[in-house]
Amino acid sequence: MSEYKGIKGFQVQTREQDPTDGISGDFYYNSSTGQFKTVNTGGAPIGSWASGGDLNQARDTMGSSTFGTNTASVYFGGFYAGPTITDKTENYDGTSWTEVNELNNARRYINSAGTYTSALSAGGTNPAPTNKSDVELWDGTNWTETTELNTAKSYGGGWGATNTAAIVVAGYPRPSTTVEQWNGSAWTEVAEYNTARLAMGSFGTTYTSGVIAAGSIPPPGTNYTANVEQWNGSTWTEINNVNQVRTQLSGSGLTTDGLVFGGYDPSSGTGKTESFDGTSFTEVADLATARWDVKGAGNSGLNGLAAGGDSPSGKQNATEEWTAASFVIKTVTTS
Helix, strand or coil: CCCHHHHHCCCCEEECCCCCCCCCCCEEEECCCCEEEEEEECCHHHCEEEECCCCCCCCECCEECCCCECCEEEEECCEECCCEECCCEEEECCCCEEEECCCCCCCECCEEEEECCEEEEECCECCCCCECCCEEEECCCCEEEECCCCCCCECCEEEEEECCEEEEECCECCCCCCEEEECCCCEEEECCCCCCCECCEEEECCCCCEEEEEEECCCCCCCEEEEEEEECCCCEEEECCCCCCEECCEEEEECCEEEEECCECCCCECCCEEEECCCCEEEECCCCCCCECCEEEEEECCEEEEECCECCCCCCCCEEEEECCCEEEEECCCC
């Protein structure tokens, strides 16, 4: 009979307890429990939401550093009671929010991207329903106006790891499917996505890799979709749908390890969260506060941030932090 040592070139390790750190693919024997175990990749499917510090200004339809983290993100603009469209900008440090320098142009329904020190605010509306083409760049301290979008747009999607390499996807004007790519100095129109919609969730890394999920499709009303499309830098491909039909949701993470959460289903707000592994969506832990027009940030399925939004009780300032382990230990079974 072949031995594991002979096949792989080493013996199976014996440990008295499970490790507190590990490498995906490790295999060992736990002598305390009498079980063989493997170290598997962690990420979104095994994460959970926890309460964070409240926004100073309760609001919805904000922009954010979509590639920020749950300990370093910037949120800006939005809509709060009044009704008033705001230019307020707030930084999150993992504990509390701090008001910093404001946008030059107040707006809501913002398409956004970037990080805590390198964010992008593109388009939006003010006053509603006037679509804007204004673009501003955040350097960690100040907002600076820069080259405008080719086509004014709002209530769509956006992603990018910096404010020099991003994608903005149209929602309004309905039924626009325009997409623009930003290289740090100019906007270029690229291939349009397939199913016109607005208020979708979106996440991704650069202008060559991203996802848009669910949303509202024309005509307005309760015509919601579960449809998902993935961008590879040149074309859009329809892939597996989200499990929960909804609109006005948000997203965060990578095209191989992402999240969508919150939104409005055909009856009310939802806290439903789904993880994406690059192929399909899996329902995971719900947000504690069900809401729509919430805004997300996060640079992987290991971390995420959900802040603000709207609900039957009014505008929200609640913040929730998503955390997942980088690895998970599983017991080897024969059944």
